[in-house]
Amino acid sequence: MAMMVAQTVNMGSVLFYVFALIALVSAIGVVxxxxxxxxxxxxxxxxxxVAGLYLLLSAExxxxxxLVVYAGGTLILIIFGVMLTSKSPFSRFQPRxxxxxxxxxxxxxxxxxxxxxxxxxxxxxxxxxxxxSQAQRYPMDKLGQVLLGDYLVPFExxxxxxxxxxxxxxxxxxxxxxxxxxx
Amino acid sequence: MLAQVDYSTIGLLHxxxxxxxxxxxxxxxxxxxxxxIGILIGVELVLNAANVNLVAFNRYSWxxxxxxxxxxxxxxxxxxxxxxxxxxxxxxxxxxxxxxxxSTIDVERADNLKG
Numbered sequence: 264m265a266m267m268v269a270q271t272v273n274m275g276s277v278l279f280y281v282f283a284l285i286a287l288v289s290a291i292g293v294v295x296x297x298x299x300x301x302x303x304x305x306x307x308x309x310x311x312x313v314a315g316l317y318l319l320l321s322a323e324x325x326x327x328x329x330l331v332v333y334a335g336g337t338l339i340l341i342i343f344g345v346m347l348t349s350k351s352p353f354s355r356f357q358p359r360x361x362x363x364x365x366x367x368x369x370x371x372x373x374x375x376x377x378x379x380x381x382x383x384x385x386x387x388x389x390x391x392x393x394x395x396s397q398a399q400r401y402p403m404d405k406l407g408q409v410l411l412g413d414y415l416v417p418f419e420x421x422x423x424x425x426x427x428x429x430x431x432x433x434x435x436x437x438x439x440x441x442x443x444x445x446x
Numbered sequence: 447m448l449a450q451v452d453y454s455t456i457g458l459l460h461x462x463x464x465x466x467x468x469x470x471x472x473x474x475x476x477x478x479x480x481x482x483i484g485i486l487i488g489v490e491l492v493l494n495a496a497n498v499n500l501v502a503f504n505r506y507s508w509x510x511x512x513x514x515x516x517x518x519x520x521x522x523x524x525x526x527x528x529x530x531x532x533x534x535x536x537x538x539x540x541x542x543x544x545x546x547x548x549s550t551i552d553v554e555r556a557d558n559l560k561g
Contacts, residue, residue: 279456283464290471290491299481306487309468313494316461320505322520329497332527337490337534344483344538348545356480356552366477370470377466385459409517410524421528428532435539 279319286312297357299345303338310334324406461502469495482541482551486534493530497523 289308296302310333317326410418472491479485504519545551 276456279460283460287464287467287471290468293487293491294471294474294478299483302475302479302484302487306490309491310494313468313498316464316498317501319456320461320501322501322505322523325501325520325523328524328527332531333490333494337531340531340534340538341483341487341490344486344541348483348541348551356554358478358480363478366474369477370474373473374466374470377469378463381459381462381466384462385457405515406517406520409521414521417525421525425528425532428535432535432539435536436542 275319278315282312282315282319284312285309286316299349300342303341303345306341307334307338310338324403458502458506461498465495465498465502467495468492468498480552480554482544482553483538485553486537486541489537490530490534493526497526500526 286309289305289312292305293302293309296305310329314326314329314334317323317329469492472488472493472495475488475491476485477488479488500519500523502519504516504523507519508515541551544556548555
């Protein structure tokens with residue numbers, strides 16, 4: 264009996280449930296929290312949990328990118344936005360009850376529909392059902408070869424886009440104090 | 447409906463259900479927050495849910511027989527991360543402008559074009 268339990272509960276399953284629990288609980292925290300700073304901190308834990316899931320899916324590079332770019336870059340940007348746009352960090356706006364009810368109803372309907380739709384996706388012949396117990400690895404340089412081979416044009420377009428976004432964001436966020444209307 | 451799927455081992459279905467749950471959390475966040483930055487956080491959650499799906503589909507489409515490994519899903523997820531960062535930068539610049547003009551970040555106050 265104990266051996267059966269040990270066979271079914273292997274390390275990967277435990278890690279999956281740990282990371283999934285971290286991601287899901289903090290995502291629910293994002294929904295429920297009314298304080299914007301707490302919302303951002305909950306998002307940080309969600310991002311960390313998703314990075315752990317990437318590790319389980321043997322996408323190590325993507326997990327590192329997730330932590331560096333998302334948790335390190337985008338989230339800091341959001342925190343800076345909170346600091347720059349709020350008179351006090353505890354200012355909060357309550358949504359109307361009708362809006363909350365509509366949003367939750369819409370979300371639950373969508374969740375049920377998505378889970379019902381998974382049946383066809385799972386049983387499509389393109390996807391392997393069984394997971395190999397030993398993690399299937401790919402050499403890391405394959406990712407670089409794909410990125411600079413098959414996806415060279417999107418890669419370059421994205422770099423041009425990033426330059427455009429940098430200039431545009433700097434232009435938009437430029438302080439125009441003289442034009443500002445009084446409150 | 448889903449009874450024939452084996453739940454004991456972690457499979458594609460587990461990741462899809464987690465992605466759907468994250469997506470719905472992001473959607474509800476977008477719909478209920480009145481702080482513009484809260485809406486942006488909801489968008490980030492939705493993009494993360496899409497990324498989980500992309501990477502999971504990529505992982506479970508590796509065929510064991512010929513050993514061919516496709517990395518399309520991971521490359522797409524990487525592009526999504528880059529575009530999310532760009533989108534966050536532009537959105538925050540717009541929010542700063544909005545705050546400079548209205549001295550609030552409440553999206554309900556952005557009703558200048560309301561007829």
